[in-house]
Amino acid sequence: MTEVQLLGITISILLVSTVLLFIRRRRRFPVMLLGYSCHLPDSDRRCTLDLCEYLGARMNIYDFEALEFMRLIYRKSGLGEETYMPPYLMQPVECLSIKHPTAIQEAKEGLFSTVSALLCKTDVAPQAITHVVVACSLFSPSPSLSSLLINRFGFSESVKTYAFSGMGCSAGTMCVDFATRLLRYQPGYALIVVTESMGVNWYFGNNRHMLVTNCIFRVGSAALILTSDPTQRPKAKMELVLTQRTHHGADDSAYGAAIQMDDEDGMVGVALTKDLIRVAGTSLRRHISTLAPHVLPLSEMVRYAYRVGKSYLAGDKKSASLQVPDFTKAFEHICFHAGGKAVIDSVGKLMKFEHGVLEPARMTLHRFGNTSSSLVFYELAYFEAKGRIKKGDRVWMLAFGTGFKACSVVWRALKDSSMDPDNPWINCIHRYPVS
Numbered sequence: 001m002t003e004v005q006l007l008g009i010t011i012s013i014l015l016v017s018t019v020l021l022f023i024r025r026r027r028r029f030p031v032m033l034l035g036y037s038c039h040l041p042d043s044d045r046r047c048t049l050d051l052c053e054y055l056g057a058r059m060n061i062y063d064f065e066a067l068e069f070m071r072l073i074y075r076k077s078g079l080g081e082e083t084y085m086p087p088y089l090m091q092p093v094e095c096l097s098i099k100h101p102t103a104i105q106e107a108k109e110g111l112f113s114t115v116s117a118l119l120c121k122t123d124v125a126p127q128a129i130t131h132v133v134v135a136c137s138l139f140s141p142s143p144s145l146s147s148l149l150i151n152r153f154g155f156s157e158s159v160k161t162y163a164f165s166g167m168g169c170s171a172g173t174m175c176v177d178f179a180t181r182l183l184r185y186q187p188g189y190a191l192i193v194v195t196e197s198m199g200v201n202w203y204f205g206n207n208r209h210m211l212v213t214n215c216i217f218r219v220g221s222a223a224l225i226l227t228s229d230p231t232q233r234p235k236a237k238m239e240l241v242l243t244q245r246t247h248h249g250a251d252d253s254a255y256g257a258a259i260q261m262d263d264e265d266g267m268v269g270v271a272l273t274k275d276l277i278r279v280a281g282t283s284l285r286r287h288i289s290t291l292a293p294h295v296l297p298l299s300e301m302v303r304y305a306y307r308v309g310k311s312y313l314a315g316d317k318k319s320a321s322l323q324v325p326d327f328t329k330a331f332e333h334i335c336f337h338a339g340g341k342a343v344i345d346s347v348g349k350l351m352k353f354e355h356g357v358l359e360p361a362r363m364t365l366h367r368f369g370n371t372s373s374s375l376v377f378y379e380l381a382y383f384e385a386k387g388r389i390k391k392g393d394r395v396w397m398l399a400f401g402t403g404f405k406a407c408s409v410v411w412r413a414l415k416d417s418s419m420d421p422d423n424p425w426i427n428c429i430h431r432y433p434v435s
């Protein structure tokens with residue numbers, strides 16, 4: 001063989017392997033939801049509204065107006081009699097200065113119970129997990145919550161971990177978007193765990209915006225495993241269709257709509273402004289305008305364009321701007337972030353949804369309160385507990401988060417849903433929906 005021939009063969013081999021490597025790198029693997037688990041705290045953490053009120057009153061730190069205000073909000077909140085309070089608040093009042101250990105305890109309870117149940121029911125060995133993604137907005141200890149999981153479950157040394165904080169209630173859907181980017185080009189298993197730390201962030205002042213937070217947020221966590229391993233397809237519940245994120249924080253009012261800050265007396269809390277409802281509406285309009293072309297059938301796009309055009313031609317610009325496409329034409333089921341009764345009401349109105357569309361959001365708020373980033377998974381569990389999801393159905397998860405952000409995740413069911421043994425609604429679904 002001549003030198004020229006040898007060089008030719010070498011170059012050809014190099015070229016072919018580069019092309020193969022490129023194809024392999026660019027190959028997009030479908031990402032699937034193998035399973036998920038939502039935390040159901042022990043029954044001794046369950047709180048009636050009266051008990052919630054009492055836990056605040058016994059601290060002897062709130063003035064009369066603040067206590068009356070909290071009573072009013074509890075009654076109007078849409079929360080029921082069975083939400084869960086954090087261990088910090090359930091301990092004797094003289095122990096309230098002990099914060100960090102109870103925050104760790106709260107985190108461990110949510111994280112360990114959901115991850116144990118999930119690994120067990122999906123039959124995934126801890127060693128198979130390639131990525132661990134944890135999000136908790138208001139508690140970011142060191143070592144991180146993802147390290148806490150590694151330490152407890154012994155994932156492999158090559159596992160890549162990520163711990164997010166400050167991402168607000170959209171962190172659950174955001175983590176799905178993030179993990180999908182990790183899994184798309186390389187088969188793997190991402191464990192996502194989302195939680196919130198209620199106890200250590202309890203607000204002890206009299207500022208109404210911060211008291212609203214105390215009244216509506218409750219304990220909850222969710223863990224899920226996403227995989228891009230094609231062999232897992234027969235076991236997977238749903239396939240991810242798309243994710244879509246929008247950030248509206250360039251606008252000052254959107255940035256400050258829900259924000260952690262000091263009150264006038266230096267007490268730290270998360271203030272929920274009354275403007276949040278308007279901000280959520282504006283952000284939602286922008287968000288769905290980016291989502292619509294990817295999900296709506298052409299017929300609905302045409303119908304929408306026709307309605308807008310008709311209003312313009314009639315000289316009614318306001319009516320034109322209030323038109324929204326019918327998203328129920330794109331999705332059979334909607335898990336909308338149940339951030340508060342007023343948020344659900346205003347979204348329902350803006351999207352022109354019939355009452356039943358947001359039933360899972362209202363019922364989840366009633367049963368579990370605002371559990372922050374895990375809420376949409378409790379809603380998914382509601383659909384499953386009711387056996388409503390059928391193979392081929394499309395599910396839309398939409399969550400808002402501080403910042404102000406909106407994040408959508410769209411799934412397609414790979415099988416009919418059924419109630420898992422650890423479904424958090426298992427003991428109460430027969431009582432829902434409540435009016």
Ligand SMILES: CC(C)(COP(=O)(O)OP(=O)(O)OC[C@H]1O[C@@H](n2cnc3c(N)ncnc32)[C@H](O)[C@@H]1OP(=O)(O)O)[C@@H](O)C(=O)NCCC(=O)NCCSC(=O)CC(=O)O
Binds near residue numbers: 076209
């Ligand atoms: C707080 C509510 C349950 C109150 O119910 P209603 O609206 O039916 O009651 P209402 O209008 O009569 O209000 C009762 C009293 O509360 C006051 N009030 C209402 N909202 C307030 C707020 N944000 N700050 C301070 N005060 C508030 C009203 O002025 C009124 O006081 P007065 O009687 O003196 O006039 C509701 O407004 C609600 O769900 N709000 C949305 C909560 C929210 O922001 N959720 C998003 C969380 S953030 C999130 O989920 C994302 C994230 O964290 O990342």
